Amino acid sequence: MLKEKALKYIEDNSDKIIDLLTQITEIPAPTGHEGARSEFIEKYLDDSGAVGVYRDKAGNVVYPYGIRPGKHNAVMIAHLDTVFSKDTPLEVTEKDGKLLCPGIGDDTANVVCLLLLAVFAAKYRPQIRCGIFFVFGTGEEGLGNLKGSRRFMEEHAGYVSHFWAIDLYYKKIYTDMVGSIRYRIKVHTVGGHSYLNFGNPNAIQVAAGIINDLYKMRPDEEESYTYNVGTIAGGNSVNSIAEDAAFTMEFRTGNSEVLKKCDQAIHDIVKRFSKNAQIEMDVIGKRPCAEGVPEESVDKMIARARESIRAIIGIDPEETTASTDCNIPLSMGVPAICIGLCDGALLHTEEEWIWKDSVKKGLRLLFHLVYKYYFNED
Structure with missing residues (x-):
């Protein structure tokens, strides 16, 4: 048997x-x-x-x-x-x-x-x-x-x-x-010398601004989701205005419509910071x-x-x-x-x-x- x-x-x-x-x-x-x-x-x-x-x-x-x-x-x-x-x-x-x-x-x-x-x-x-x-x-x-x-x-x-x-x-x-969507967001600016070119756009500042706006998002009970910035890097030296910076981030939720709204939200945030910087968004992961x-x-x-x-x-x-x-x-x-x-x-x-x-x-x-x-x- x-x-x-x-x-x-x-x-x-x-x-x-x-x-x-x-x-x-x-x-x-x-x-x-x-x-x-x-x-x-x-x-x-x-x-x-x-x-x-x-x-x-x-x-x-x-x-x-x-x-x-x-x-x-x-x-x-x-x-x-x-x-x-x-x-x-x-x-x-x-x-x-x-x-x-x-x-x-x-x-x-x-x-x-x-x-x-x-x-x-x-x-x-x-x-x-x-x-x-x-x-x-x-x-x-x-x-x-x-x-x-x-x-x-x-x-x-x-x-x-x-x-x-x-x-x-x-x-x-x-x-x-x-479900989740994950991005690597890369920021490029003109950069320059920290003293001689003071006032030039700083890629780290731009990246920080995007992250700051991301963390202002507040999920509620009807649209539950989470977000996270997992890694960040950029700049060359303490006396250089950073011309490059990059970070990785993700949204997670069990609702596909909410995930779409989160995706649109990060695109809207990035668009607001694109006047003085070149910004690329690369999808590095997507779980439906x-x-x-x-x-x-x-x-x-x-x-x-x-x-x-x-x-x-x-x-x-x-x-x-x-x-x-x-x-x-x-x-x-x-x-x-x-x-x-x-x-x-x-x-x-x-x-x-x-x-x-x-x-x-x-x-x-x-x-x-x-x-x-x-x-x-x-």
Whole structure:
């Protein structure tokens, strides 16, 4: 019986999962440079007997299992990239029941659980109620701009009925996705000597003026949004009037119409400062909001996730918002939610950690979800 095979498989891999997690976590995978991890995942699947595994043009590793014509297939995606540079030391250590390493929870622990589920499918060939695309994606973090999810959905939208992002922690279900638009704004002026050319336009002053007006914006309850200036640079010396300055900024909101208004607002601000400066605005990232998603379909996915989390973890998960690979399918009207398969803290820092036992629970959670709703028992 499949259930017995699944339980035995989980038990047999309860120790191997930590070894596999350590191996993959210690492979550097900065956004845009996930190739070594992609190669490892692809080889691992091939060596496990998975048929039809391939890497697409975005670098995603895809294992299509039991795919059917039309929109009768699910996607399960975990992202390979991390926010850390290739020079960041990556060594998994254990202390007080925790596993510590940059990127171990976001998203490597989830990658490992999904990988072991895919290997189980390849090995035992369970009958399923709908096809599943197992996707190990690229470009989820930061300026990756959801490259992997975007590419996959552009190529497979006609085959996908619903979409699971396997990311973050299992104490929450990420049901609402936050859209964003990100700009690099560059300012150029004539500049000059700080004394001899006093009064010439100063690029830093212009950039500061734009930022000041941006921070005068006040979101309200009806049009909730956030903004941030993340980096700024410019000028040559203390005795030079800066001729160049640049900064990066973003807006975030869950409402596509509000995002459009925010976009127009920053263009209006920049226009006001363009009389004495040349100003360029380059889009460096855009994550869409949900559009036309059947609410009942999303609610059904939430209920399924909640049932499995209650059954395996023993908690009632909180529903919250995030920006994940789900943004892309939701913008195309495809139902999608995000769940995690581990528990930890300090993601996006070099002190990131997860509870060691949480990964084993996460594997059980994933099997509970898939076994209950996708695998046929006989």
